[in-house]
Amino acid sequence: MNEGGKKTIKMLSLAVLGMFFFSFALVPLYDVFCEVTGLNGKIDLSPSRIVESDISEGRDITVQFVSHNNEQMPWDFGPSDEVINITTGKYYTATYYVKNTTSKAMVAQAIPSVAPSNAAAHLKKLECFCFEQQILKPGEEALLPVRLIFDNELPDNINNIVLSYTIFDVTEDNLDELASYMHEHGEDHHSMGS
Amino acid sequence: MSAVIESHDDHHHGPAKGLTRWLFTTNHKDIGTLYLWFSFAMFLIGGAMALVIRAELFQPGMQIVEPEFYNQMLTLHGLIMVFGAVMPAFVGLANWLVPMMVGAPDMALPRMNNLSFWILPFAFLMMLSSLFMEGGAPNFGWTFYAPLSTTYAPPSVTFFIFSVHILGASSIMGAINVIVTIMNMRAPGMTLMKMPLFVWSWLITAYLLIAVMPVLAGAVTMMLMDIHFGTSFFNAAGGGDPVLFQHIFWFFGHPEVYIMILPAFGIVSHIISTFSRKELFGYSSMVWAMVSIAILSFVVWAHHMFTVGMPLAAELFFMWATMLIAVPTGVKVFNWVATMFRGSITYETPMLFAIAFVVLFTIGGFSGLMLAITPADFQYHDTYFVVAHFHYVLVPGAIFSIMAAVYYWLPKWCGNMYDERLGRLHFWLSFIGVNVTFFPQHFIGLAGMPRRIPDYALQFADWNMVSTVGAFLFGASQILFLFIVVRTVMGGKKATPEVWEGAQGLEWTVDSPPPYHTFSTPPEVK
Numbered sequence: 001m002n003e004g005g006k007k008t009i010k011m012l013s014l015a016v017l018g019m020f021f022f023s024f025a026l027v028p029l030y031d032v033f034c035e036v037t038g039l040n041g042k043i044d045l046s047p048s049r050i051v052e053s054d055i056s057e058g059r060d061i062t063v064q065f066v067s068h069n070n071e072q073m074p075w076d077f078g079p080s081d082e083v084i085n086i087t088t089g090k091y092y093t094a095t096y097y098v099k100n101t102t103s104k105a106m107v108a109q110a111i112p113s114v115a116p117s118n119a120a121a122h123l124k125k126l127e128c129f130c131f132e133q134q135i136l137k138p139g140e141e142a143l144l145p146v147r148l149i150f151d152n153e154l155p156d157n158i159n160n161i162v163l164s165y166t167i168f169d170v171t172e173d174n175l176d177e178l179a180s181y182m183h184e185h186g187e188d189h190h191s192m193g194s
Numbered sequence: 195m196s197a198v199i200e201s202h203d204d205h206h207h208g209p210a211k212g213l214t215r216w217l218f219t220t221n222h223k224d225i226g227t228l229y230l231w232f233s234f235a236m237f238l239i240g241g242a243m244a245l246v247i248r249a250e251l252f253q254p255g256m257q258i259v260e261p262e263f264y265n266q267m268l269t270l271h272g273l274i275m276v277f278g279a280v281m282p283a284f285v286g287l288a289n290w291l292v293p294m295m296v297g298a299p300d301m302a303l304p305r306m307n308n309l310s311f312w313i314l315p316f317a318f319l320m321m322l323s324s325l326f327m328e329g330g331a332p333n334f335g336w337t338f339y340a341p342l343s344t345t346y347a348p349p350s351v352t353f354f355i356f357s358v359h360i361l362g363a364s365s366i367m368g369a370i371n372v373i374v375t376i377m378n379m380r381a382p383g384m385t386l387m388k389m390p391l392f393v394w395s396w397l398i399t400a401y402l403l404i405a406v407m408p409v410l411a412g413a414v415t416m417m418l419m420d421i422h423f424g425t426s427f428f429n430a431a432g433g434g435d436p437v438l439f440q441h442i443f444w445f446f447g448h449p450e451v452y453i454m455i456l457p458a459f460g461i462v463s464h465i466i467s468t469f470s471r472k473e474l475f476g477y478s479s480m481v482w483a484m485v486s487i488a489i490l491s492f493v494v495w496a497h498h499m500f501t502v503g504m505p506l507a508a509e510l511f512f513m514w515a516t517m518l519i520a521v522p523t524g525v526k527v528f529n530w531v532a533t534m535f536r537g538s539i540t541y542e543t544p545m546l547f548a549i550a551f552v553v554l555f556t557i558g559g560f561s562g563l564m565l566a567i568t569p570a571d572f573q574y575h576d577t578y579f580v581v582a583h584f585h586y587v588l589v590p591g592a593i594f595s596i597m598a599a600v601y602y603w604l605p606k607w608c609g610n611m612y613d614e615r616l617g618r619l620h621f622w623l624s625f626i627g628v629n630v631t632f633f634p635q636h637f638i639g640l641a642g643m644p645r646r647i648p649d650y651a652l653q654f655a656d657w658n659m660v661s662t663v664g665a666f667l668f669g670a671s672q673i674l675f676l677f678i679v680v681r682t683v684m685g686g687k688k689a690t691p692e693v694w695e696g697a698q699g700l701e702w703t704v705d706s707p708p709p710y711h712t713f714s715t716p717p718e719v720k
């Protein structure tokens with residue numbers, strides 16, 4: 001093998017390694033790309049600090065709320081109001097009703113999505129139950145708030161926005177959190193998840 | 195005694211004897227042969243699975259297999275044909291031909307060459323053994339979309355993941371070998387723009403492999419971590435995203451489809467030029483067309499995902515980028531036709547396969563263009579129209595080119611001519627079989643028959659029956675192919691070194707069959 005050959009092999013092996021890591025780099029890149037462009041209906045999952053603007057510049061829009069239960073997730077889950085009429089540039093609070101219908105304590109995570117997807121960049125949430133996991137004891141119910149605002153830059157052709165939440169059962173992956181929660185809240189371990 | 199020493203001094207050792215010849219060989223011709231036979235065995239196994247699928251679809255309703263088993267057949271058929279039949283066949287051809295075409299004594303890394311072949315049978319043994327495991331073989335389609343392949347996968351998915359790792363490693367090593375051979379071992383005087391087109395096509399293919407096989411490895415590694423280590427790359431509940439899987443898969447997947455067609459472009463260029471008895475029309479435009487196809491193939495992947503809910507701008511971008519690929523592809527088709535134009539054409543078996551390639555591959559290209567029209571794809575996506583499209587580019591495309599190559603170079607490899615009458619019979623049976631199988635799938639696809647479903651509505655019954663008849667005809671004619679090849683290897687009319695009148699290239703300057711070691715001293719290329 002001559003010098004040139006060795007060099008080619010080295011370069012190619014580096015390229016292979018590089019591409020392998022690139023495939024992992026695609027994961028954060030994808031999220032950043034989606035967040036920056038608001039593609040894919042992905043919403044910024046951190047509380048925002050937007051201030052309300054002058055209402056007179058706002059525009060009337062309709063927001064519909066929908067809910068899905070992922071797979072076998074047995075909880076009752078749904079919006080308190082299915083439709084609200086709001087004005088851009090002003091904060092509103094909507095609520096979702098949730099009830100653990102099982103006899104075990106469970107952990108849930110709600111994942112939001114917005115349609116049309118280019119509305120996502122204009123939706124800001126001051127507070128949302130989707131920012132954190134929900135732990136409910138057997139039979140426990142709750143009203144979960146989401147405090148949201150659409151900014152005035154919302155494209156003119158969008159008058160109707162659908163905000164969807166899918167609720168996932170993540171008990172299996174969070175047994176430790178569940179145990180410490182139950183401990184703090186004075187429950188014995190008998191009613192814990194599987 | 196002195197005679198023995200003399201013949202030894204000659205540097206032309208013959209091959210070792212017996213099984214060890216094949217196990218330990220580092221000879222590019224032996225390894226090429228191994229790859230080609232392996233690929234043929236996989237072709238028959240994958241083909242048998244396809245016949246199970248077609249037999250079930252012969253009539254509406256469920257008659258032969260359970261839906262679960264149908265899904266496993268569908269998945270294994272796709273995986274075996276792509277990774278076990280088409281890709282190893284091209285690697286086998288590269289092994290046999292690239293060193294002989296560039297005037298090199300062997301591949302640059304002979305031991306790695308041995309390794310990259312011998313890990314392949316293990317990869318596929320592992321994949322096939324999953325058929326006998328609890329929960330059955332992978333059943334999520336050859337595209338193994340998460341979460342079907344993670345949350346809902348059978349336990350055998352872990353073996354699937356490892357076999358993909360192994361065959362990926364094999365492809366990467368093969369690609370490194372090809373590139374180093376071509377870049378460093380060309381005979382003096384053979385500049386890049388004097389290289390035969392098959393060599394060019396493989397050089398570009400090898401770079402594509404280097405770029406995307408690691409991404410495939412990354413994708414299955416992420417699956418492995420999601421399944422066994424609690425990560426959430428593709429699990430929405432944990433903050434991951436199943437759509438991300440599709441992006442990563444198709445970032446690999448679209449260049450992959452060109453990996454399966456570029457070497458075919460090279461082969462067909464050789465054959466058409468030889469049997470038209472003319473220089474290939476537009477050599478340099480052929481090279482540039484392949485380079486631009488390869489580059490463009492990295493920016494079109496989302497045409498497989500038009501319906502996942504992308505914003506308008508992305509839909510438009512991927513639509514136009516995809517259509518742009520039709521331009522260099524059109525250049526190639528034009529050049530092949532221009533080469534044949536006013537040539538003194540004879541229609542030996544390799545030429546028949548090559549002409550059928552040009553015509554039928556172009557049909558596949560056109561259906562591809564229809565699929566690239568975003569709004570139309572919402573209608574066509576996941577129907578049999580897509581199945582018809584990719585089978586046209588892969589069966590009478592990639593696979594016909596491999597058969598053409600075998601008929602064209604087999605006399606060189608083994609020193610015997612194949613039986614021309616049987617060869618033509620094989621061609622016509624395959625040609626009719628392929629079209630009877632796949633053309634009707636355009637119709638039932640446009641009429642809305644979904645792909646990957648073991649049962650269908652009554653209005654699709656007639657064309658499905660036709661399609662199944664064609665599939666069995668095509669399958670049976672491959673037994674004839676096996677017979678022809680075996681008979682040629684065993685004996686027959688002796689081939690001249692040139693084999694084909696006026697054939698161009700260094701491989702035709704050595705004997706048929708070539709000595710075990712060729713070009714130990716590099717030839718001079720003018």
Ligand code: HEM
Nearest residue numbers: 451454455497498520559562563565566575576580584587
């Ligand atoms: C002019 C060139 C081509 C164009 C415009 C084109 C376009 C497309 C489009 C838009 C799809 C997605 C259809 C859908 O799922 O709704 C598709 C699928 C596919 N194409 Fe092509 N294509 C071209 C050439 C090729 C070639 C050369 C190959 C392989 C040798 C190929 C193999 C495939 C495969 C395997 C699929 C289906 C993948 C799957 O979903 O299982 N295509 N093509």
Ligand SMILES: [Cu+2]
Nearest residue numbers: 448451497498
């Ligand atoms: Cu594609």
